[in-house]
Structure formats: C-alpha cells, structure tokens
Amino acid sequence: MKILKVLLVMFSALLAFGVQAKNVKVGVALANFDLNFVSILRTQMIGELKNLEMDSQFSDAKGDVALQIQQVDDFINQGVDAIILNPVDTQGVLPMMQAAKRANIPLVFVNRKPEVKLGAGQAYVGSDSALSGRLQMEAMAKKMNYKGNIAILMGALSNEEARERTKAVEEVIAQHKEMKVIERQSAKWQRNEAVDVTSSWLLNGAPIDGIAANNDEMAIGAIMAINQAKKSNIVVAGIDGTPDGLQFIKNGEMAVTVFQDAKGQATGAVKVVKSLVEKQKTETYNWIPYEVVTKENYLSFTEKNKK
DSSP states (O other): HHHHHHHHHHHHHHHHHHHHHHHEEEEEEETTTTTTTHHHHOOOOOHHHHTTOEEEEEEOTOOHHHHHHHHHHHHHTTOOOOOEOOOOOOOEEEEEEEEHHHHTTEEEESSSSSSSSOOOOOOEEEEEHHHHHHHHHHHHHHHHOOOOEEEEEETTTTTTTHHHHHHHHHHHHOOOHHHHHHHHEEEEHHHHHHHHHHHHHHHOOOOOOOEEEESSHHHHHHHHHHHTTTTOOOOEEEBBBOHHHHHHTTTTTTTTTEEEEHHHHHHHHHHHHHHHTTTTOSSEEOOOEEEEETTOOOOOOGTSOOO
C-alpha cells in the first residue's frame, strides 16, 4: 500500500509538471503578409512569442475577409489557447469575435482597431488612427507654410485606419483658409496602386502642391509617379516610419512620416495575450504612441521598425 501511495504521488507530480511544461499555442491571423508594415509586425511577433516560449502559427488572409474568418475557425478547431488578429476588415470582425467567445478563447486585436465593442477576454493593442493623420497633416502644413492644394491617398476603405486618418487630415486642412483638398482616392495601401493614382492626377493636370498618404508605401508610390512625370515642389508625407519610408526621408523626397511602433504593437499584443491566458487583469484598449519623423530626426528611428 505504501508503494502504491508513493507511485500515485509521483504520477501526480509528473502530471502537474507536464501541464506546467505545456507551451501556450497562439494562432496569429494577419490581414496580408505582402503589406510592408504587416510584414514588420509579423517578424516582431515571431520574436516576442519565441522570447516568451509560446508556440505560434501564422496565417495570411491575403486581404480576403472570408478567408480570414475561415483561418480563425481553423485555429479554434486546432485548439489554440489564444488568437491575435490583424483584421482585413475592421467592420467585419463580429463572426470571428463570436467564434472565439463560444470557444472561450482570448482574442487580441493588433494594429487595426475593430469597429465593434470588445467583450470579456478581448483586447486591442495599437495606435490611435486619427492622431496619426492629425500629426501628419500638422507637420506637412507647417512645411507648406499653411497654403496649397492637397491630394489624399487613402488606404483600403474597409479599414478604420484609412477612414480615420483621412478624416483627421481633412480636419487639419479645414483649419487653414489657404489650403484645400482637391483630390482624394484609395490606393489600397499599395505602392504600385499609388503610382497609378498619382500618375493619373498629374496627367489630368491637377494643381497638386502636396500629397498626404495614409501610409509610407503609398507615399513612396506617389514620389515615384512625381519623378516619372518630372514634377517638382510637391510635398509628400506618409505614415508608419518603415525602413523604406525612412530612406525616402533621408534623401529628402518624403518630407514627413509618422512613426508607428510595430515592435511596441507586437510586443504589447503578445504580452496582453499572455495576461489573458493566465487570467490576469489587462486593459481592453492598449495604446502605443506615435512620433513625427522628419529629416532632422530620422536617424533615431532607423533601428526601430526593421524586419
């Protein structure tokens, strides 16, 4: 009987150790691996998950909300302990939220803020989209001496980021009587799309003095189109502070960008996931600050958003 009791104690201890040793498994559903900022975010999350000894699986929705819903369902069926979601469509997140809730799996949104109320076991880690648009346009307006015609390159309109950044840019412009918006079109966050849109504006003779792009990739596309058209004196501004964006700041072709901290968002999302899995208290909205970047200070950002 004594031997049996000892064996039972040893078995219980081994079982407890096995439970403790089991790594948390996180499913990470990203909107589109091809988007530069999302690629940086992914690299940073891989590193942070590894640092915290959490297993992970990443999925690429390729900009397709229906595919992303299926990918989240697959994560749930595979028995992940938590999900990090960078949504394709910030208005189309409800099916994924409901599925995670039914499975009692924590869900953390990163970078793109969902446009529905978050419930228990759900959180957002990212930045205030409207603030980035305001910071961008305030810095840009100053460089333009508060006068001139502005064209806006918008991201995908299914994203809260694109709409909020654009709205904030327009609000700043409205405060200056010698500035106005003369063009506004989506280039879907893409460099090549921005080349086409900007080329069309210039070909049609639009009297553009400045282009405010919702991200660096579109700002770079605008610069490429301006160079192809052999135009000059058009001020271009972006948002994100990506390595490519900073290079254009360095060479003087992009006047302003707004640094969006991919590492801060990635690290924050993983830490919030860990807290939710461990049933610890966490904030529902976790804000990561922006910073304005110009040629005068870009060097201090060169190591921050590397892939």
